[in-house]
Amino acid sequence: MKEVRPPNLHQASGLVEHYFRHEYGGLAALLVRRVGLGRLEAVEDAVQAALLAATTAWLEDVPREPRAWLYRVAHNHLVGVLRQEGGHRRILEGVQAEEETQAPNEAFFEGEIEDELLRMLFVCCDDELPVESRLVLALKTLCGFSVEEIAFRLFTSEANVYKRLARARERLREAELDTDTPPLESLRFRLPSVHAVIYLLFNEGYLSIDPEQAIRVELCDEAIRLGELLATHPVGAGPTSFALLALMHLHAARLTARQDAAGGLLLLEEQARRLDPDHFQRGASWLAKAADGDELTRYHLEAGIAAEHCFAPSFAETRWGAIAELYAMLERIAPSPLHTLNRAIALAEAEGPVAGLASLQGAVPPAWLEGHYLWDAVLSDLHRRAGHPEVAAQHREAALLAAPSQAVRRLLERRLSQEV
Amino acid sequence: MSKHKYMVLFRNGPVSGGEGRPSPEQMQQMFAAYKTWMETFKGQIVDVGDKLKPGGKVVTAAGVADGPFVEVKELIGGYMIVSADDYDGAVEVVRACPAVHAPGAILEIRELMGAKM
Numbered sequence: 001m002k003e004v005r006p007p008n009l010h011q012a013s014g015l016v017e018h019y020f021r022h023e024y025g026g027l028a029a030l031l032v033r034r035v036g037l038g039r040l041e042a043v044e045d046a047v048q049a050a051l052l053a054a055t056t057a058w059l060e061d062v063p064r065e066p067r068a069w070l071y072r073v074a075h076n077h078l079v080g081v082l083r084q085e086g087g088h089r090r091i092l093e094g095v096q097a098e099e100e101t102q103a104p105n106e107a108f109f110e111g112e113i114e115d116e117l118l119r120m121l122f123v124c125c126d127d128e129l130p131v132e133s134r135l136v137l138a139l140k141t142l143c144g145f146s147v148e149e150i151a152f153r154l155f156t157s158e159a160n161v162y163k164r165l166a167r168a169r170e171r172l173r174e175a176e177l178d179t180d181t182p183p184l185e186s187l188r189f190r191l192p193s194v195h196a197v198i199y200l201l202f203n204e205g206y207l208s209i210d211p212e213q214a215i216r217v218e219l220c221d222e223a224i225r226l227g228e229l230l231a232t233h234p235v236g237a238g239p240t241s242f243a244l245l246a247l248m249h250l251h252a253a254r255l256t257a258r259q260d261a262a263g264g265l266l267l268l269e270e271q272a273r274r275l276d277p278d279h280f281q282r283g284a285s286w287l288a289k290a291a292d293g294d295e296l297t298r299y300h301l302e303a304g305i306a307a308e309h310c311f312a313p314s315f316a317e318t319r320w321g322a323i324a325e326l327y328a329m330l331e332r333i334a335p336s337p338l339h340t341l342n343r344a345i346a347l348a349e350a351e352g353p354v355a356g357l358a359s360l361q362g363a364v365p366p367a368w369l370e371g372h373y374l375w376d377a378v379l380s381d382l383h384r385r386a387g388h389p390e391v392a393a394q395h396r397e398a399a400l401l402a403a404p405s406q407a408v409r410r411l412l413e414r415r416l417s418q419e420v
Numbered sequence: 421m422s423k424h425k426y427m428v429l430f431r432n433g434p435v436s437g438g439e440g441r442p443s444p445e446q447m448q449q450m451f452a453a454y455k456t457w458m459e460t461f462k463g464q465i466v467d468v469g470d471k472l473k474p475g476g477k478v479v480t481a482a483g484v485a486d487g488p489f490v491e492v493k494e495l496i497g498g499y500m501i502v503s504a505d506d507y508d509g510a511v512e513v514v515r516a517c518p519a520v521h522a523p524g525a526i527l528e529i530r531e532l533m534g535a536k537m
Binding site: 144147148 | 441442443444445446447448450451452454455458468470471498
């Protein structure tokens with residue numbers, strides 16, 4: 001038998017990493033603009049079909065203008081489906097008129113795709129939708145995430161994600177009766193939801209489910225790209241967008257430091273104090289812009305925390321007291337058990353493990369977090385350091401069982417078995 | 421070039437449709453896996469083939485009908501042609517093909533008679 005080399009996925013494909021996922025959002029947004037929000041599901045099917053067709057059609061050669069190729073195939077698929085359904089005369093007239101014109105080339109999409117992505121982002125953030133549904137819809141439609149990836153990131157089940165998607169699409173169909181595609185300016189009030197979606201997208205890249213690649217820098221880059229699009233557009237330019245962008249850049253500045261050579265996530269203590277100068281500089285400059293005005297959002301506080309970590313010359317010299325205070329403010333602005341946990345961690349560094357444990361006294365993880373590895377991991381760590389090995393071991397077991405990926409499990413094993 | 425040619429027929433097993441389809445990310449990985457497979461066996465893949473659209477016509481002496489009218493689980497969904505010295509060689513190529521891992525996929529290998537070489 002011949003030795004078969006393990007596939008080197010990204011070099012062999014001739015496509016940049018995440019190409020299909022990135023194209024998914026742009027194509028869906030473009031097509032929705034042409035046939036209306038009510039046809040979102042048909043649009044997603046068409047984009048899906050086009051990408052699937054590409055996986056065989058491109059085997060011998062990737063076309064010179066891959067995006068135009070995908071658009072054409074998705075568009076034709078969509079026209080076919082709409083024609084079969086009939087009764088959508090108005091929609092059909094629109095797409096057919098275009099069908100008769102020349103097949104578009106890449107230049108056709110220049111600029112337009114960015115505007116449409118931004119518009120779709122705002123459309124997904126419909127205030128009539130529960131916030132969870134907005135996130136799910138945006139992650140699915142704009143970012144091309146699979147249901148599995150969304151479920152992990154939002155601490156929920158896949159069945160729940162399906163349900164939220166269905167509800168969201170139904171709402172968009174209803175909304176279409178009022179207005180086809182609302183102008184971007186009229187959607188300005190949806191900014192908070194837009195910020196939340198971008199931040200979630202960033203986090204998906206920052207601590208990824210993908211066991212082979214613990215940190216997918218490209219996803220963080222994409223969130224930053226959307227954030228920049230927003231912050232430099234009249235509809236989004238403001239302190240909150242700036243703070244969010246600062247936060248993402250400051251986190252991204254430490255991305256390479258967070259990964260060891262084998263791709264395993266590094267413990268904070270082990271992280272080299274090596275910053276990406278470009279991200280760091282841009283993060284600091286957006287943070288300065290964000291301080292203009294008297295808005296104080298969770299993004300400001302989280303950017304402040306990220307900045308503390310960036311500025312700290314070493315783990316020991318980190319200003320843990322200041323970080324604990326920032327987390328305390330964060331808990332007041334945006335209550336979350338994750339902030340409670342992080343404050344406990346910072347307190348443990350500033351004042352000792354007993355102080356960290358004391359801050360968790362009486363705090364009960366909500367049902368959606370129960371079973372998630374973080375709560376148990378932190379309790380195990382603090383109990384071990386406080387000299388309660390039995391309790392520590394119990395929480396360690398629970399944390400390892402619930403670890404969502406191999407990379408996280410390895411990190412927990414290392415961290416939670418350290419000698420005092 | 422090996423002596424014998426083999427036609428590989430892709431039959432669609434029962435596949436759950438709807439939302440369970442591959443994500444864009446998975447599709448890109450599939451594509452990359454195919455590229456690697458083609459690179460590995462490039463001397464033996466005569467025609468990478470194509471996928472067949474659903475539907476079709478069935479022609480007999482009695483006339484023409486809409487087809488194909490075999491059971492769904494036997495539907496041919498695509499084809500390709502590989503070359504090898506013998507069936508073992510052909511099986512080696514086909515088993516390494518990423519299509520084998522598609523849900524419910526059945527790949528059938530048939531040697532060409534070689535009437536037209």
